[in-house]
Amino acid sequence: MAYNSIEEIINKCNDNKISFYEAIMQDTCIATGKKEEENLERMRNMWQVMCEASQEYDSELKSRSKMVGGTGKLMDIYMKSGNSYCGEFILTVIAEALKMGESNACMKRIVAAPTAGSCGVMPSVYIAVKKKHGFSDEEIVKSMFVAAGVGEVIAARAYIAGATGGCQAEIGTAAAMTAAGMVALKNGTPEQIGHAVAMTLKGMLGLVCDPVAGLVEVPCVKRNVIGAANAVVCAEMALAGIESVIPVDQVIDAMREVGDNMPTMYKETACGGCANTPKACEIASMLEM
Ligand code: SF4
DSSP states (O other): OOOSOHHHHHHHHHHHTOOHHHHHHHHHHHHHOOOHHHHHHHHHHHHHHHHHHHHTOOTTOOOTTSSSOSHHHHHHHHHHHTOOSSOHHHHHHHHHHHHHHHHHHTTOOOOOSSOSTTTTHHHHHHHHHHHHHOOOHHHHHHHHHHHHHHHHHHHHHSOOOHHHHOHHHHHHHHHHHHHHHHHHHTTOOHHHHHHHHHHHHHHHTTOOBOOGGGOTTTTHHHHHHHHHHHHHHHHHHHHTTOOOSSOHHHHHHHHHHHHHTSOGGGBTSSSSGGGGSHHHHHHHHHHHO
């Protein structure tokens, strides 16, 4: 991608009176050598796979370690009880993020967005958004380009994988991408998209990657829920006109600085954090037997 900063994208939008989607799509057409319709078709397929992964969720499945499985169904039951603090929208986000994370842990087909470990963040929010607000598939697909454009800038300036930058880079990026897509769906301004990304990433700065027994299960599945919830609240703040004091590209650079200085024990090595608790060590040694 030609853009090295979110600011460049915002400037292009304002200089040419185009939307964030159009700025990303124009660049995508140049990068892929394909027409808009062909690029859209590829993203439509991804959205379709996300929806299928949700529909094909199997609550009976357990991951090979048995640490993960069935929580998506528990959320569905809880949602139907009518006894929750939250409304249907956020409960759907929680349930869908759990289902997608569990499906990944159980080796089912998911869409890495941007990684397999963070695969539940974006679809959970989009599925809830479609259910509650009735956005068309085409509107969602176009906003996914906005999310993808943001992800590419973060990948270029910092990282998107837990092994290189900690979980802030993986779930954090997925959440930032999702927040950007949500703001775009509601016709937020390019600047609001930038603020949503900045606020989302700031909220996840410093988050370590500490998968128990080296498996993308614990705390990963539930972290997808936290990332999705973070995306929702930051998109709402941005749409309300709330701004990030720290400019978005400086937040991305801060994420890189934190990642650069993060000890390797917190970068998917399963040596620190949750992975280094007595319970996690017990699980890891049982799995080795
Ligand atoms: S803890 Fe590590 S493996 Fe798990 S979701 Fe976060 S970055 Fe991915």
